[in-house]
Amino acid sequence: MTSTAAILKNLKTAGFRTTTVRTAVIELLASGGSPKSVPDLNAALAVRKITVNKTTLYRELEFLKQQGIVTDVRLNERQTRYEIAGDHHHHLVCTSCDRVEDVELDRELDEQERMIERRTRFKITRHTLEFFGLCGTCRTA
Amino acid sequence: MTSTAAILKNLKTAGFRTTTVRTAVIELLASGGSPKSVPDLNAALAVRKITVNKTTLYRELEFLKQQGIVTDVRLNERQTRYEIAGDHHHHLVCTSCDRVEDVELDRELDEQERMIERRTRFKITRHTLEFFGLCGTCRTA
DNA sequence: ATCTTTGCAAAAGTTTTGCATATCC
DNA sequence: GGATATGCAAAACTTTTGCAAAGAT
Numbered sequence: 031m032t033s034t035a036a037i038l039k040n041l042k043t044a045g046f047r048t049t050t051v052r053t054a055v056i057e058l059l060a061s062g063g064s065p066k067s068v069p070d071l072n073a074a075l076a077v078r079k080i081t082v083n084k085t086t087l088y089r090e091l092e093f094l095k096q097q098g099i100v101t102d103v104r105l106n107e108r109q110t111r112y113e114i115a116g117d118h119h120h121h122l123v124c125t126s127c128d129r130v131e132d133v134e135l136d137r138e139l140d141e142q143e144r145m146i147e148r149r150t151r152f153k154i155t156r157h158t159l160e161f162f163g164l165c166g167t168c169r170t171a
Numbered sequence: 172m173t174s175t176a177a178i179l180k181n182l183k184t185a186g187f188r189t190t191t192v193r194t195a196v197i198e199l200l201a202s203g204g205s206p207k208s209v210p211d212l213n214a215a216l217a218v219r220k221i222t223v224n225k226t227t228l229y230r231e232l233e234f235l236k237q238q239g240i241v242t243d244v245r246l247n248e249r250q251t252r253y254e255i256a257g258d259h260h261h262h263l264v265c266t267s268c269d270r271v272e273d274v275e276l277d278r279e280l281d282e283q284e285r286m287i288e289r290r291t292r293f294k295i296t297r298h299t300l301e302f303f304g305l306c307g308t309c310r311t312a
Numbered sequence: 313a314t315c316t317t318t319g320c321a322a323a324a325g326t327t328t329t330g331c332a333t334a335t336c337c
Numbered sequence: 338g339g340a341t342a343t344g345c346a347a348a349a350c351t352t353t354t355g356c357a358a359a360g361a362t
Binding site: 045046047049051052082083085086089090093108 | 315316317318319320321326327
């Protein structure tokens, strides 16, 4: 929901800078439709002729996490992926080509969460739900 | 559903050995109620006075994965966790103390899966659903 | 001037690989 | 003997940390 411009403006107001890397990282994550790993981001930045050290990227992502702008996502792979926080959704992961797509549910899981809270002593604050299978391309290939 | 004894018997029939480590790993995973990481397993084995190299553990878990006996689980942490495959369930993860508990849903997500398949070109084969929050101990502490 | 941002090198943590040895059937 | 299983050391891969330099306000 929050646009890239609004995010950057808020950061600026808070005294942080809107550097080339920061702007590009936020844009890439906001435009993606899928969560991105550090190697993903580095490659996408390279296309834009932006060279950046991996340390800087990890630090930038940690910073954006602290600011509540991004969250991390762990699918069935080593790397952590990152996406813009806030609009709740899930992921479709192709187990053949590793493509990841965002997906939303018509009916969310609030009912199930309440049921679990009734049944256990857990207080649930969030959940992650990922679907695995074959994407359109891989299922016909 | 499949008992430890049955798993071991099948492995033996297939020409594999039921070593101390293999037996203990399967028992630990089968009895757990929560997925275990390699350090978890190593610690639990130590209690049973079983000393084992981490390489052996990783190799054993990879082997059990190949055999379809275990699957890996990635929660919001670096390490991979492992659990017995087959009985579908979800996890409650305490964000304060990192405790992990298995949990089952009354109503599974088949309906949602069908809806996504109608809406996208994805063929879904499985999903993972994890709940995060505070466990009974941490919410009062 | 000061705080933010960046790069580089090194370290840390997890998982994998190569190779040699031991063990079971 | 031949396949299976294990240990050790080293490598690979992802992420973090320390320190110094550069850049912006």
